[in-house]
Amino acid sequence: MTGQYARQHLLAIAPLSRQEIExxxxxxxxxxxxxxxxxxxxxxxxxxxxxxxxxxxxxxTQSSFExxxxxxxxxxxxxxxxxxxxRKGETLxxxxxxxxxxxxxxxxxxxxxxGAVALLADKVSCAVINAGDGAHEHPTQxxxxxxxxxxxxxxxxxxxxxxxxDVLHSRVARSNVHLLNKLGARVRxxxxxxxxxxxxxxxxAEVFTDMHEGIKGAxxxxxxxxxxxxxxxxxxxxxxxxxxxYGLDAxxxxxxxxxxxxxxxxxxxxxxEIDSAIADDVERSLxxxxxxxxxxxxxxxxxxxxxxxxxxxxxxx
Amino acid sequence: xxxxxxxxxxxIVDPASGFDGTGSVLIENGAIADIGPRxxxxxxxxxxxxxxxxxxxxxxxxxxxxxxTGEPGAEHRETLKSxxxxxxxxxxxxxxxxxxxxPVIDDAALVxxxxxxxxxxxxxxxxxxxALTRGLNGExxxxxxxxxxxxxxxxxxxxxxxxxxxxxxxxLAYAANFDAQILxxxxxxxxxxxxQMNEGGFAARMGLGGIPSAAETIALERxxxxxxxxxxxxxxxxxxxxxxxxxxxxxxxxGLKPTCAVSAHHLALNEQDxxxxxxxxxxxxxxxxxxxRKAMIEGVRSGQIDxxxxxxxxxxxxxxxxxxxxxxxxxxxxxxxxxxxxxxxxEAGIPLLDVLxxxxxxPANILRLPSGRLAKGAPADLVIFDMGSPRKIDPNEFHSxxxxxxxxxxxxxxxxxxxxxxxxxxFEG
Numbered sequence: 001m002t003g004q005y006a007r008q009h010l011l012a013i014a015p016l017s018r019q020e021i022e023x024x025x026x027x028x029x030x031x032x033x034x035x036x037x038x039x040x041x042x043x044x045x046x047x048x049x050x051x052x053x054x055x056x057x058x059x060x061t062q063s064s065f066e067x068x069x070x071x072x073x074x075x076x077x078x079x080x081x082x083x084x085x086x087r088k089g090e091t092l093x094x095x096x097x098x099x100x101x102x103x104x105x106x107x108x109x110x111x112x113x114x115g116a117v118a119l120l121a122d123k124v125s126c127a128v129i130n131a132g133d134g135a136h137e138h139p140t141q142x143x144x145x146x147x148x149x150x151x152x153x154x155x156x157x158x159x160x161x162x163x164x165x166d167v168l169h170s171r172v173a174r175s176n177v178h179l180l181n182k183l184g185a186r187v188r189x190x191x192x193x194x195x196x197x198x199x200x201x202x203x204x205a206e207v208f209t210d211m212h213e214g215i216k217g218a219x220x221x222x223x224x225x226x227x228x229x230x231x232x233x234x235x236x237x238x239x240x241x242x243x244x245x246y247g248l249d250a251x252x253x254x255x256x257x258x259x260x261x262x263x264x265x266x267x268x269x270x271x272x273e274i275d276s277a278i279a280d281d282v283e284r285s286l287x288x289x290x291x292x293x294x295x296x297x298x299x300x301x302x303x304x305x306x307x308x309x310x311x312x313x314x315x316x317x
Numbered sequence: 318x319x320x321x322x323x324x325x326x327x328x329i330v331d332p333a334s335g336f337d338g339t340g341s342v343l344i345e346n347g348a349i350a351d352i353g354p355r356x357x358x359x360x361x362x363x364x365x366x367x368x369x370x371x372x373x374x375x376x377x378x379x380x381x382x383x384x385x386t387g388e389p390g391a392e393h394r395e396t397l398k399s400x401x402x403x404x405x406x407x408x409x410x411x412x413x414x415x416x417x418x419x420p421v422i423d424d425a426a427l428v429x430x431x432x433x434x435x436x437x438x439x440x441x442x443x444x445x446x447x448a449l450t451r452g453l454n455g456e457x458x459x460x461x462x463x464x465x466x467x468x469x470x471x472x473x474x475x476x477x478x479x480x481x482x483x484x485x486x487x488x489l490a491y492a493a494n495f496d497a498q499i500l501x502x503x504x505x506x507x508x509x510x511x512x513q514m515n516e517g518g519f520a521a522r523m524g525l526g527g528i529p530s531a532a533e534t535i536a537l538e539r540x541x542x543x544x545x546x547x548x549x550x551x552x553x554x555x556x557x558x559x560x561x562x563x564x565x566x567x568x569x570x571x572g573l574k575p576t577c578a579v580s581a582h583h584l585a586l587n588e589q590d591x592x593x594x595x596x597x598x599x600x601x602x603x604x605x606x607x608x609x610r611k612a613m614i615e616g617v618r619s620g621q622i623d624x625x626x627x628x629x630x631x632x633x634x635x636x637x638x639x640x641x642x643x644x645x646x647x648x649x650x651x652x653x654x655x656x657x658x659x660x661x662x663x664e665a666g667i668p669l670l671d672v673l674x675x676x677x678x679x680p681a682n683i684l685r686l687p688s689g690r691l692a693k694g695a696p697a698d699l700v701i702f703d704m705g706s707p708r709k710i711d712p713n714e715f716h717s718x719x720x721x722x723x724x725x726x727x728x729x730x731x732x733x734x735x736x737x738x739x740x741x742x743x744f745e746g
Contacts, residue, residue, distance in 0.1 A: 194487050194490050194491045194494070234458055234484045234488070236491075237451070237460040237461065238460055240460070241463050244463060
């Protein structure tokens with residue numbers, strides 16, 4: 001079938017076609033259904049080894065991949081590498097080649113440096129999934145966000161999605177801009193100038209520094225997590241000022257389309273980028289649905305990648 | 318004064334409209350209700366207090382973008398009350414007060430404090446400038462958005478330059494985000510720390526450490542390059558040397574729109590005025606050489622320099638009666654601002670409209686104030702002065718709390734006859 005995902009890795013959204021993305025979303029839809037069953041187990045990945053290699057601490061992404069792998073029947077190994085013990089350059093590659101020698105089938109990698117996952121993917125023979133590299137990409141987050149939107153709104157084409165917050169440091173924003181653009185949404189970026197990347201206009205998104213303007217008429221408001229270490233630095237003066245001008249509260253949400261939905265990749269800083277009343281509003285907030293879609297999306301990605309793995313029951317080369 | 322006041326027989330000089338001629342003004346409810354050469358041609362207005370200006374100059378009240386006070390924290394130097402009395406006596410109807418107080422004005426509640434204190438005690442409009450970085454530490458930007466909402470008119474670290482180019486860049490970007498005005502003091506802190514006066518033969522003979530004018534140019538060039546990246550509203554608080562003004566002009570040629578002011582000190586004095594270690598002439602940036610002073614005057618003449626400020630900085634005797642190197646920087650200037658501005662007309666031959674523009678509509682436009690102009694609907698902030706009257710500067714006549722003026726004993730021209738703020742006379746000379 002044309003447009004089927006036929007790549008060895010999933011490193012970024014940027015190079016993917018609309019058809020590839022949609023095939024992954026279609027596949028994910030089937031896993032959403034499976035995940036509501038008592039019997040959630042498939043043997044799609046039976047006999048396969050999945051390694052979660054996280055150079056940055058993560059709870060939801062790592063457990064989401066772990067569950068996804070286990071539900072598909074893989075043997076899952078979690079390796080959390082404390083940041084302090086990691087050395088850059090040669091050591092990173094050494095880690096990858098060492099793991100590769102253990103003959104895993106799929107490695108899921110998160111790393112604090114942009115491009116690090118692609119660097120490792122180059123050195124291994126198995127499939128690699130980028131679970132977030134620096135401020136570059138987080139492709140499975142964008143897939144799960146798209147799945148969440150598509151299931152709730154029945155479409156993505158033509159929707160206005162306002163992505164608000166620390167765009168500068170956000171891989172979630174970058175992956176989402178790519179994906180939403182490819183699927184025909186109108187994307188807006190809202191951030192103070194200190195947290196806006198240079199030439200963000202050229203990403204195919206409308207850029208706003210005033211949240212009141214940027215949120216007007218949006219179907220979806222996607223809030224980004226503000227990393228606390230940015231707060232006391234020189235990017236922003238304080239959390240209270242940030243919340244006042246860029247935090248999502250009822251007053252600002254009123255400016256969006258009536259019934260506009262709210263997303264957040266988590267973990268949230270309540271009272272910093274989002275008001276608790278909004279985060280907990282089951283009518284408006286898709287935050288828990290995003291987590292649920294995360295498992296299904298990752299199952300779809302693992303499934304799609306495993307189809308490209310050498311499949312004869314004998315020795316893999 | 319009643320709600321209606323008419324000033325008649327005035328020589329109206331309004332740089333905003335370019336009008337210089339005889340006429341009258343009608344003031345109602347604190348604003349200019351009518352103005353013009355033919356106003357009251359059909360007879361004096363009834364029901365209004367009449368002030369006969371007797372042909373003296375009536376101009377918009379002066380707007381001074383750079384005033385230091387000691388309130389809060391050093392009230393023995395100057396309070397908002399005494400600074401405003403000094404301003405009123407000098408024909409200044411609006412002052413921008415620097416955040417260099419104790420505590421530093423870096424919090425919305427403190428901006429509110431200054432505004433309330435001023436409302437309760439000051440005779441003239443007081444506009445608080447808030448700190449650009451917290452505690453003026455040059456490290457963490459202040460809450461520019463909240464401070465602006467609280468009423469901060471501009472953002473500045475006062476007499477300090479932010480050392481880190483990265484922090485400065487982010488401050489500029491963040492200020493641009495809120496369309497906030499920056500007032501920048503530019504002086505390379507390391508070069509400045511090595512001296513106390515302008516570098517040159519004079520400082521060398523005196524045995525004093527020199528600060529080269531390059532200290533200003535280097536810091537300014539950096540800021541201008543950062544401005545290119547951020548496009549903020551940037552105002553050079555005080556230009557003092559020819560090279561810095563040239564750097565500013567080059568930036569304007571590149572399409573940037575920085576504005577700048579020069580202090581009255583740098584227009585009227587040069588390094589030689591330090592004489593025998595006179596600490597009242599120790600100001601920051603340092604008084605420069607005569608060529609730089611002349612370049613500043615030419616900058617005003619050509620319009621390259623937008624505004625003139627007093628850089629009023631009251632210092633108590635205990636911080637000035639010290640060896641030159643140990644003495645504090647700063648000089649009072651609110652009551653000598655107008656005479657210095659007029660000297661540019663009397664002595665340098667710059668048209669009166671042009672010199673007054675630098676202390677009225679030009680700063681008003683930079684700060685986006687409705688004042689600084691004589692037009693229907695504008696606030697009735699006015700000054701009537703005798704532009705020719707000679708006087709010897711006598712510190713005992715000063716209304717400021719401290720008297721550290723480098724102009725003491727100097728013969729100057731210009732005497733304020735009346736200062737009106739929001740239609741109310743706040744000073745009569």
